[in-house]
Amino acid sequence: MRHVIIIGSGPAGYTAAIYAARANLEPLVVASSVEAGGDLMTTTDVENFPGFPEGIQGPDLMTKMQEQAERFGTEVLYDDVVSLDVDGPVKKIVLGSGAEYETRSIVYATGSAHRKIGIEGEERLSGRGVSYCATCDGFFFRERVIAVVGGGDSAMEEATFLTKFASKVYVIHRREELRASKIMQERAFANEKIEFVWNSAVVDVLGEDAVTGVVLESTVDGTRSELALDGLFVAIGNDPRTHLVHGKLDLTPEGTIWVDGRSSRTSMPGVFAAGDVIDPTYRQAVTAAGSGTVAALDVEHFLASLGEAGAPDVVGDPIAGLDPSTDRQAADAA
Numbered sequence: 001m002r003h004v005i006i007i008g009s010g011p012a013g014y015t016a017a018i019y020a021a022r023a024n025l026e027p028l029v030v031a032s033s034v035e036a037g038g039d040l041m042t043t044t045d046v047e048n049f050p051g052f053p054e055g056i057q058g059p060d061l062m063t064k065m066q067e068q069a070e071r072f073g074t075e076v077l078y079d080d081v082v083s084l085d086v087d088g089p090v091k092k093i094v095l096g097s098g099a100e101y102e103t104r105s106i107v108y109a110t111g112s113a114h115r116k117i118g119i120e121g122e123e124r125l126s127g128r129g130v131s132y133c134a135t136c137d138g139f140f141f142r143e144r145v146i147a148v149v150g151g152g153d154s155a156m157e158e159a160t161f162l163t164k165f166a167s168k169v170y171v172i173h174r175r176e177e178l179r180a181s182k183i184m185q186e187r188a189f190a191n192e193k194i195e196f197v198w199n200s201a202v203v204d205v206l207g208e209d210a211v212t213g214v215v216l217e218s219t220v221d222g223t224r225s226e227l228a229l230d231g232l233f234v235a236i237g238n239d240p241r242t243h244l245v246h247g248k249l250d251l252t253p254e255g256t257i258w259v260d261g262r263s264s265r266t267s268m269p270g271v272f273a274a275g276d277v278i279d280p281t282y283r284q285a286v287t288a289a290g291s292g293t294v295a296a297l298d299v300e301h302f303l304a305s306l307g308e309a310g311a312p313d314v315v316g317d318p319i320a321g322l323d324p325s326t327d328r329q330a331a332d333a334a
Helices: 011-022 038-042 058-071 134-141 153-162 182-190 285-306 324-333
Strands: 005-007 028-030 075-077 081-085 091-095 100-103 106-108 112-114 145-149 168-172 194-197 200-206 213-218 224-228 231-234 238-240 271-273
Touching: 005 011, 005 091, 011 028, 011 038, 011 058, 011 106, 011 285, 038 058, 058 075, 106 285, 134 153, 134 231, 145 153, 153 168, 153 182, 153 231, 168 200, 271 285
Parallel strands: 005 028, 005 106, 028 075, 106 271, 145 168, 145 231, 168 194
Antiparallel strands: 081 091, 091 100, 112 238, 200 213, 213 224
């Protein structure tokens, strides 16, 4: 019987693991068999995570987080959760390997998945010119003409990174202005290899065995045109990975997991959620990490209410709405 199992290995999952491990809860992190480390594993320069004034590569940051969690006793398992049972006091998870685990609590920190355009040719040519990860596939497009679809920070980062390889990078956006932060826009506008295609939507991907171009439709007058390309990178956002908890946990209108206020408490006692899977707005590594901290502290207090070994000696049940800080003060006074 585990005290806590953490599903997910991004900033939220590993931060929760660090806190839980330091509280002697011996957490198990199910890190995924193919996507361990979360989205930062496919991110280049991370310049806004506190503590790294010169910036740090995304994979390096995640490696450091994992090492820190393991230092305090976290067990990391490279497998995938295929089903989970969250009813009752004992939670159960089943892995792709067939292994089953029981636990008193779960931290669900599965992050989000790349959003797809949903057009003809996108699936067929995925991996053959259609990509969702510039750092993974940019090398294969040396001296080629490619395009990035999107108008947010991720799209600007992808486009700027791809100019290291491509001879030309188009940025295709549905509107006439970007959603990206000012600094990311300025970098893209200043790059002579980047050309913007405004008020245009990609409605088809051309090519039999590889991408040869796209069909664009004007969002102003509906006219269509073709743009010759060697590759297409899709950077239009992400969707929370909630498929395992559909019908088991309450969700928000945005599709994220509902939590009680600023806590990590979900609609099911003993199940906590953290990171992008509960955040439709900010979606930053540092906010995910802070969310993981909240989840670990909430787990501590939940286990304390059950009298679990290793949990803090506090009074009351935080799930019932009591303030954990009040619980600690009461314990100290006792």
